[in-house]
Amino acid sequence: MNRFYVSLAALLVSVATFAQQHSEQNHSKYVWPKDGPVRQKLGQWQDRKFGLLMHWGTYSQWGIVESWSLCPEDEGWCERKGPASANWYEYKKAYENLQTTFNPVKFNPERWADAAHRAGMKYMVFTTKHHDGFCMFDTKQTDYKITGAKSPFASNPRSNVTKEILEAFRKQDFMVGTYFSKPDWHNEHYWKPYFPPKDRNVNYDPKKYLDEWKQFADFTYNQIQELMTGYGKVDILWLDGGWVRPFSTIDSTVSWQRTIPYNQDINMARIAGMARQHQPGLLVVDRTVSGEFENYVTPEQQIPDHYMPIPWETCMTMGNSWSYIPKENFKSARKLVQTLVDVVAKNGNLLLNIAPGPDGEWHEEAYGRLQQIGNWLQVNGESVYGTKPLAPYRQDNWAFTTNGTASYASYLPAESETVLPVTVPLPMAPAKTLTLLGVKQPLNWKKTGTGATVTIPEKIRQQLAGQPVWVFKLS
Structure with missing residues (x-):
């Protein structure tokens, strides 16, 4: 043919x-x-x-x-x-x-x-x-x-x-x-x-x-x-x-x-x-x-x-x-x-x-x-289905959504980024608990202005290596 x-x-x-x-x-x-x-x-x-x-x-x-x-x-x-x-x-x-x-x-x-x-x-x-x-x-x-x-x-x-x-x-x-x-x-x-x-x-x-x-x-x-x-x-x-x-x-x-x-x-x-x-x-x-x-x-x-x-x-x-x-x-x-x-x-x-x-x-x-x-x-x-956009919606490498109970800050890494940094500057501060989807262990964080600085343990960094997007859950 x-x-x-x-x-x-x-x-x-x-x-x-x-x-x-x-x-x-x-x-x-x-x-x-x-x-x-x-x-x-x-x-x-x-x-x-x-x-x-x-x-x-x-x-x-x-x-x-x-x-x-x-x-x-x-x-x-x-x-x-x-x-x-x-x-x-x-x-x-x-x-x-x-x-x-x-x-x-x-x-x-x-x-x-x-x-x-x-x-x-x-x-x-x-x-x-x-x-x-x-x-x-x-x-x-x-x-x-x-x-x-x-x-x-x-x-x-x-x-x-x-x-x-x-x-x-x-x-x-x-x-x-x-x-x-x-x-x-x-x-x-x-x-x-x-x-x-x-x-x-x-x-x-x-x-x-x-x-x-x-x-x-x-x-x-x-x-x-x-x-x-x-x-x-x-x-x-x-x-x-x-x-x-x-x-x-x-x-x-x-x-x-x-x-x-x-x-x-x-x-x-x-x-x-x-x-x-x-x-x-x-x-x-x-x-x-x-x-x-x-x-x-x-x-x-x-x-x-x-x-x-x-x-x-x-x-x-x-x-x-x-x-x-x-x-x-x-x-x-x-x-x-x-x-x-x-x-x-x-x-x-x-x-x-x-x-x-x-x-x-x-x-x-x-x-x-x-x-x-x-x-x-x-x-x-859970950061996608049934959610609504959350201001500021998109900021630099971040995307924000909420389901009314929890908020989600999704980090879209550059092509060269395969592992999360040891410390991550989060644009918004959690009300109480902060986790990464895929990991049960809560993360340690410190409030900085309107946001927070998050410490990522090495075990979690390796566990989530290579992901296209990392999602922080703020409860």
Whole structure:
């Protein structure tokens, strides 16, 4: 099989650009939900802290960026590779023909759920459909799907992979979410065949072709209704493709939003109303569209540099790519644990992406990273789950949280630090008892100004050597 590869340079451009798109959002426009069950679930979600995101589709066979090579924009993440790349029409035909060879025979969602559970993850979001329009669920609205007649996996008893994944994770007590792309580059009512597409947007003026746009809006509504009615309990509807939005919501101070040429209103009130009728308390995340249908905000591939008082989630890749690439460069477990601690101290959740491959398996290295994160959380999880940020939130190498009974000061060591110093200047003073998580023995300390100087016995220093984060518990 020929493989198409995205260059590292293009990948880094992609990461940087997407991060910029989501960092530019004006979070002062956040609207707290008024619905009681939604607010209650939002609070439960905030206590979960750590989740799993999975990007998976036919594109995994070529080892390329998800969907974006179909987009006729001159950007790094849209770059086409391979023998058909010189002609967009031929490339699109070859790309969409991937459905005929996508056969993930090693698909085993129970292994994923078990690994994520052991890692300390508490919620999961799965890509039911990305921008390319290929459906990873048994939709009745299109034949372009994993259960379709052209799919060799359709005969597998587990071919409706979305259903299988959601069930496997619910059994492990996860909150579960469905990622769904609002734009659909396969649908003839979004990219109308009469016109060549120019960019990621709809390729006609919806105001001029009202019936065309209505058919697309109804298609979107019907697909989301299928996900909300045929797949058990769903906690999160995670909508991507923020350029599909009412023109009135475009923020002219945000550079990428200024390029949206048309009003692309799919009637989110109608969609959310229907979805919550079937799934009471459902969290709706209409990404980057500030207002009542963005229940939490989602900075991408980055962490805000300050505490944010609204619900938010950093979505980030475990490696470099959102989608499967044969040789992935995974972040170290140390980096991932420190990322989680940093996010939680600023009032956020971390949604970490792992991409399954064309055979339906993760890289073995991803399982290893999850095990290492889980080992740390098994000892230190009380400083993460069910906590609230504690001022000053982040200060130098320190991160602060509290559960109302105890406070936690987490020390994020530099790369060269593998052992705690003999004496540690703690930025805050304990009320009574001071311990290190993982050790029962109380520590000796002396108050110094607003903080304390802590003495670490040699036995404890060696016992906790090599940890990605050391957590002091102040009782």
